[in-house]
Amino acid sequence: MATDIGNELEGATADEALPLAGIDGSRALLGSLGIVVFLGLWHVAALFQPAYVLPSPLAVGETFYTEAASGEMTTALGQSIQHWLPGAVVGTTLGVAVGIALAWSPLLDDLSAPVVRLLRPVPPLALIGFAIAWFGINNAGAAFIIAIGAFWINFYAAYGGVEGVSDDLLDVARSLGVEGDLELIKSVVIPAASPEIMTGIRTGLGRCWMLVVASEIFGVPGIGRQIFRAGQNLQVDGVIAYILVLSLMFLLVDTAFRAVQRRVLQWR
Amino acid sequence: MNTARSDSRVRIDGVSKHYDADGGVVRALENVSFDVTDGEFVCIVGPSGCGKTTLFRIIAGLDDATDGEVYLGGDRVDGPTPDMGVVFQEYHLFPWRTVRGNVAFGLEKGDVPKPDRQQRVEELVELVGLAGFEDSYPKALSGGMKQRVAIARALAADPALLLMDEPFGAVDAQTREMLQTELLEIWAATGKTVLFVTHDVEEAVKLADRIVVMGKEPGRVDEVVDVDLSRPRTRSDAAFGEYYERVLGLIRGE
Secondary structure, three states, rough: OOOOHHHHHHHHHHHHHHHOOOOOOOHHHHHHHHHHEEEEEEEHHHHHHOOOOOHHHOOOOOOOHHHHHHOOHHHHHHHHHHHHHHHHHHHHHOOOOOOOHHHHOHHHHHHHHHHHHHHHOHHHHHHHHHHHHOOOOOOOHHHHHHHHHHHHHHHHHHHHHHHHHOHHHHHHHHHOOOOHHHHHHHHHHHHHHHHHHHHHHHHHHHHHHHHHHHOOOOOOOOHHHHHHHHHHOOHHHHHHHHHHHHHHHHHHHHHHHHHHHHHHHOOO | OOOOOOOOOOOEEEEEEEEEEOOEEEEEEEEEEEEOOOOOOOEEEHHHHHHHHHHHHHHHHOOOOOEEEEEEEEEEEEOOOOEEEEEEEOHHHOOOOHHHHHHHHHHHHOOOOOOHHHHHHHHHHHHOOOEEEEOOOOOHOHOOOOOOHHHHHHHOOOOOEEEEEEOOHHHHHHHHHHHHHHHHHHHHHHHOOEEEEEOOHHHHHHHHHEEEEEEEEOEEEEEEEEEOOOOOOOOOOOOHHHHHHHHHHHHHHO
């Protein structure tokens, strides 16, 4: 009975072998060239400015090395991770969970819509008062700020993803014996919305690195604190060196998460 | 693969579906009644707008009737039930699951032990001719193959009734013919009762023991035609042509 299946599949799988975009050599070359040009322009510009306005890339590299070698950079990074990680985990988990719940239940959605609209535009930094009052000037307070940022991104991503789940798939699942909201959410809604949820998580993780700086504005030690201190002392090379740490962490986490994402979503 | 339920009679009893629209009440279905006996292959045909799909969804328990009841093996259908294997025109496979995962879906909720489950999935994949493609994702499958997966998935929990809504409407003519033949083979092998909605008269005459011919405005049963032809059936056959003309005439209201 399976006579013509081979032919059918041949046609169907042809488009599966799409080349991985963006990995070809010419692109990497142009990218490297871009970096060199950027550093060159920076270097030239720095020649005409005092170091407290714009240090040269070499000076920044030197500072980066000194700070890293002295252990100060690793300490600061470790401190920042202590609020980045819990903030990202809590904010992501809650954001995804609440987003799914509100998009799934019209009742919850209607109940919460006004409150959501009221709270949504509040920038995480505006909540610093709460962070201090509820948690104090410590990791928990900073994690709170970061969690708020992660929450909204993940909330909207999950909400949109769940809204887009096809009713037909839910019908199929029901006709195959899936009963109850929790079972449907587990077996259909979450996997069907997983592309949007994963995109939300990824965007959120990046946003959390940005919020690390903001979350340390009220005195919690970490990378952000180092940036403020260097700035106050007019050590712009230090400012840039620590910004670089954030960029590198962002890049590291983003690359790792993209690998996970590609694996989890290989069915797409 | 014998039916778990000994009794798979279907009874559609006075089903009506009305809903409000701008211009007043739309009578999508009006007092639709017919029976399907155990192991029978029944096709529902009718012009578009006759309420075939509405009727399909009501029988499947996915929509409520305004009036009337559907019975499966004597029990009233009041919601989706794993006693019916439902197949839709657009396949609706779970894209995140492989062929194996899709077929196994309906078996995961019950108390089927894992080894039995796996064996059952292998059997079904074999039955629909997809051996070797167990680990493929739907995106890599053609329309015909997707519909084979959907049929295997619908059969997994050993339903009493296979309920299909224009299942071969989205594939090309050649694949459709192949799938029709395969469906008849599966029907013969499993002894399932099949209720099959289509707008294609030729398909109905090719497949059905009986054809329920529907009319529109309001959606209703016009006539039930017994197809007394031996299988396999060919459309070049004179008797086939007579049935075809007769059903087509009924649909056109001649």
